[in-house]
Amino acid sequence: MRQTTTIVAVVLLLVALLPGAAKAAGPGRGQADDWPSRPVKLIVPFAAGGTADLLGRVFAQALSASLGQHLYVENRGGAGGVAASALVARAEPDGYTLIVSGVASHVIAPAFSRKPEYDPIRDFTHIAYFGGPPIVWVVHPSLSVNTLDQLLTLLRNAPEPISYGSPGVGTQGHLVAAYLARHSSLTLAHVAYKGAGPAMFDLIGGHIKLASVTWTTALPHIEAGAVRAMAVTASRRRPEFPDLPTFAELGYPDLVATTWFSLSGPPGLPHTIVERLNGAVLAALDLPEVRARLDQEGIAVERMDPASVAKFVTDEYARWLPIVRSSAGKPE
Numbered sequence: 450m451r452q453t454t455t456i457v458a459v460v461l462l463l464v465a466l467l468p469g470a471a472k473a474a475g476p477g478r479g480q481a482d483d484w485p486s487r488p489v490k491l492i493v494p495f496a497a498g499g500t501a502d503l504l505g506r507v508f509a510q511a512l513s514a515s516l517g518q519h520l521y522v523e524n525r526g527g528a529g530g531v532a533a534s535a536l537v538a539r540a541e542p543d544g545y546t547l548i549v550s551g552v553a554s555h556v557i558a559p560a561f562s563r564k565p566e567y568d569p570i571r572d573f574t575h576i577a578y579f580g581g582p583p584i585v586w587v588v589h590p591s592l593s594v595n596t597l598d599q600l601l602t603l604l605r606n607a608p609e610p611i612s613y614g615s616p617g618v619g620t621q622g623h624l625v626a627a628y629l630a631r632h633s634s635l636t637l638a639h640v641a642y643k644g645a646g647p648a649m650f651d652l653i654g655g656h657i658k659l660a661s662v663t664w665t666t667a668l669p670h671i672e673a674g675a676v677r678a679m680a681v682t683a684s685r686r687r688p689e690f691p692d693l694p695t696f697a698e699l700g701y702p703d704l705v706a707t708t709w710f711s712l713s714g715p716p717g718l719p720h721t722i723v724e725r726l727n728g729a730v731l732a733a734l735d736l737p738e739v740r741a742r743l744d745q746e747g748i749a750v751e752r753m754d755p756a757s758v759a760k761f762v763t764d765e766y767a768r769w770l771p772i773v774r775s776s777a778g779k780p781e
Contacts, residue, residue: 481719484544485518492548494533496526500665500746504579504710505549507742511733512726520547529619530554531566538572542717547726551581551710556765557619560773569766574718575758577730580743580750581709582664583683584625585693587649587676589658597680597699600659601633610638613659614648617641621708622648622661624772625682628704629696631775652676663708664747682706683749703768707749711758723755 493505502524509520525533534554540546550573559565567573586597594600604611615622618641630637640657642648645666652660653675660667660676664683670676671690680696684705687693696704712730714723731752733739743750753761 481544481721484719484722484725485516487545488519488521489516489544490546491520491522492533492537492546493522493524494526494530494548494554495524497524500581500663500708500748501530501549501551501710503742503746504581504748507739508579508712508730508733511736511739512729515729515732516725529558531558531562534558534573535566537713537715538567540715542574542715542719544714544718544722544726547576547712547714549579549710550575550713550762552621552708552765552769553619555711555713555762556769557621557624557773560766560770561619570759570763572716573713574716574723574755575711575713575762576718576723576755577712577727578751578753578758578761579710579712579730580748581707582747583681583707583749584622584661585664585667585671585681586626586679587652587660587662587667587671588679589652589655590675590677591655592658592677594679595677597694597696600679601635604635604637604659605633610636611659612638612640612657613661614640614642614651614657615661616645616648616663616666617643619773621706622663624769625704625706626661627775628772629701631772632701649676668747687747709765711762727755727758 491505491509493502495501505522509522513520530553534548534550537546537548555569559567559569588594588600592603594603613626615626617623622645623639623641626637626639629635645662648660648662649666649670651657653670664681667676671678678690678693680694680699681687682696682704684695686695712726734750734752
């Protein structure tokens with residue numbers, strides 16, 4: 450009997466050591482404890498050059514140093530971030546496939562779709578908050594307005610709807626304008642561009658008179674005097690523009706919004722990995738070079754633990770869902 454027990458124990462040990470045995474058993478404690486033992490892939494669901502790509506690369510560099518393994522960025526753009534996000538939602542929850550999530554891919558895109566490819570809350574483990582730039586309303590200098598109240602009065606009294614530009618249907622710039630139109634009895638004609646850059650180009654050229662775009666894109670043109678800023682969706686006034694009010698202080702407390710990005714992984718990611726990644730991101734926020742880069746881009750950051758990030762994504766989805774559904778494919 451003792452010999453049989455010994456044989457069984459040896460066989461079980463050999464089976465446990467076979468390749469693939471750990472994967473078949475799922476992401477257990479042992480796997481989480483030695484993570485990361487190889488490079489980690491960080492998917493950016495948009496093309497190179499945008500804010501998502503910038504944040505992915507800034508934090509990948511910082512986390513590579515703190516975790517002792519290389520985090521490499523892989524850009525997989527397409528379908529507003531949906532394709533890459535759906536891929537990560539089905540990935541193995543072993544900590545080696547992560548994604549730069551955000552309001553576009555985890556709030557707006559699922560809200561627009563009647564049959565979304567993934568649930569933005571249930572199908573992901575939300576790990577850390579990166580931050581993002583606010584939205585600013587800017588006008589062409591030919592409009593004789595200097596304040597948001599003056600602009601809203603002009604928009605209401607215009608004989609026909611005034612056109613405004615945004616980076617595209619369903620972008621944060623579009624939703625902010627849709628929200629303001631809905632709550633201020635405005636009728637606006639939405640001109641959807643393929644990015645904030647083209648919208649700013651047409652605004653400066655006078656082809657449109659108003660744009661709702663990210664602060665990062667508008668900033669150099671505001672500084673150059675090519676456009677005039679009316680209000681910003683930041684939680685507080687920008688230090689470099691102390692005279693520029695926020696929407697909140699002008700009577701729109703719900704319009705504190707950023708084109709935010711975060712760090713997420715597949716559902717069921719082990720708690721130890723989540724906590725380690727979150728701690729690494731929070732530590733990166735204290736690095737002078739990271740803070741300087743984010744400040745340069747006007748990116749507002751906030752320190753959140755994993756539970757707070759998950760609640761934030763949930764609240765953002767509930768907040769913007771009715772705005773998305775009411776404005777989807779229709780002029781304001």
